[in-house]
Amino acid sequence: MLQTRPGHRYARLMSVGGYRGSRVVDNAEMCTMIDSSDEWIRQRTGIVERRWATDDETPLSMSVAAARKAIERAGLVPDQISAIIVSTVSHFKQTPSLACEVAAELGCPAPAAFDISAACAGFSYGVGLAEGMIRSGSSDYVLVIGVEVLSRLTDFDDRSTAFLFSDGAGAVVVGPSDVPGIGPTVWGSDPKATKVIEIGDWKQLTTAGETPYIHMDGRTVFLWATTFIADKTKEALALAGLAPDELDVFIPHQANNRITDSMLRHLKLPESVVVSRDIVHMGNSSAASVPLGMEALLESGEATSGQTALIIGFGAGLVFSGQVVTLP
Numbered sequence: 001m002l003q004t005r006p007g008h009r010y011a012r013l014m015s016v017g018g019y020r021g022s023r024v025v026d027n028a029e030m031c032t033m034i035d036s037s038d039e040w041i042r043q044r045t046g047i048v049e050r051r052w053a054t055d056d057e058t059p060l061s062m063s064v065a066a067a068r069k070a071i072e073r074a075g076l077v078p079d080q081i082s083a084i085i086v087s088t089v090s091h092f093k094q095t096p097s098l099a100c101e102v103a104a105e106l107g108c109p110a111p112a113a114f115d116i117s118a119a120c121a122g123f124s125y126g127v128g129l130a131e132g133m134i135r136s137g138s139s140d141y142v143l144v145i146g147v148e149v150l151s152r153l154t155d156f157d158d159r160s161t162a163f164l165f166s167d168g169a170g171a172v173v174v175g176p177s178d179v180p181g182i183g184p185t186v187w188g189s190d191p192k193a194t195k196v197i198e199i200g201d202w203k204q205l206t207t208a209g210e211t212p213y214i215h216m217d218g219r220t221v222f223l224w225a226t227t228f229i230a231d232k233t234k235e236a237l238a239l240a241g242l243a244p245d246e247l248d249v250f251i252p253h254q255a256n257n258r259i260t261d262s263m264l265r266h267l268k269l270p271e272s273v274v275v276s277r278d279i280v281h282m283g284n285s286s287a288a289s290v291p292l293g294m295e296a297l298l299e300s301g302e303a304t305s306g307q308t309a310l311i312i313g314f315g316a317g318l319v320f321s322g323q324v325v326t327l328p
């Protein structure tokens with residue numbers, strides 16, 4: 001009979017760290033690039049300003065900055081990281097993975113390292129994977145990073161998407177725990193909806209020298225998020241054995257404040273639940289949006305370590321993923 005490793009009983013988020021692109025682009029500046037208005041953007045999405053990377057801020061530099069914070073806040077050193085999972089759709093290289101480059105930059109000796117492509121759901125996919133890796137015994141401390149530079153994939157001839165996206169990185173360290181710190185992951189995809197959000201063919205980069213831009217059917221995403229995803233959010237809460245009034249914090253993917261409002265109505269969460277509205281000053285940073293929202297709530301004191309938070313991501317694929325976590 002084959003021998004297997006004894007795993008850890010439970011896993012938890014030990015820390016979170018973030019990095020935001022340093023260029024602040026408000027709606028007034030955005031409206032010099034597209035035919036729109038501050039009022040329209042605020043009313044349709046809640047966005048007041050967004051953060052973009054400058055030329056010297058890259059997926060690698062932002063990932064490393066977020067990861068250093070998370071590792072230090074976990075009380076660890078890079079040597080102790082046994083696996084790195086990076087979720088991104090904006091790493092402009094097929095190989096090596098961004099996770100391998102992050103490992104090299106951080107000086108981690110030999111971690112398992114790989115990227116995943118699950119767009120705006122990627123962070124929660126990574127947390128689900130990390131939890132399984134720790135409980136199976138294949139890793140002790142897993143660094144999960146969500147990072148994007150969507151401003152470099154934005155088509156400024158498309159006014160229905162250009163104002164949404166932003167650049168940043170969020171990282172958590174997931175480690176062993178004596179008590180459950182990560183609830184069951186609800187995840188899946190909709191294979192009928194592969195064309196709803198797409199980033200064009202990378203061949204464009206080499207053949208035509210053009211950037212492959214994000215194309216999105218915003219209305220379809222909106223409808224899907226406010227119906228199907230709202231139900232999946234309820235499922236994640238129920239699987240963790242929590243009633244809505246036992247939840248402290250709700251951190252949905254920061255896609256649109258109106259989507260968040262609709263989910264809140266659907267979930268019937270009590271007023272006491274703290275809700276992430278990080279999109280207002282950040283825009284939609286895809287895989288980075290949930291950890292950045294988490295860090296912001298913890299830093300402002302609106303949320304505190306030990307509280308229960310429901311996180312949910314949804315986006316291109318279409319894919320979704322969510323779970324209840326204990327805040328680090």
Ligand SMILES: CC(C)(COP(=O)(O)OP(=O)(O)OC[C@H]1O[C@@H](n2cnc3c(N)ncnc32)[C@H](O)[C@@H]1OP(=O)(O)O)[C@@H](O)C(=O)NCCC(=O)NCCS
Nearest residue numbers: 035036037040044120159160218219221222255256314315
């Ligand atoms: C993108 C989004 C904000 C658009 O809002 P909407 O209310 O659905 O807007 P519509 O696309 O229906 O367009 C409504 C009108 O506004 C116009 N419009 C579109 N973009 C505009 C802009 N930037 N400024 C002003 N008017 C705009 C449209 O031309 C349309 O005009 P019409 O009625 O004369 O044809 C919204 O669909 C959304 O947030 N979807 C989810 C997208 C998302 O989160 N994706 C990320 C992946 S998770």
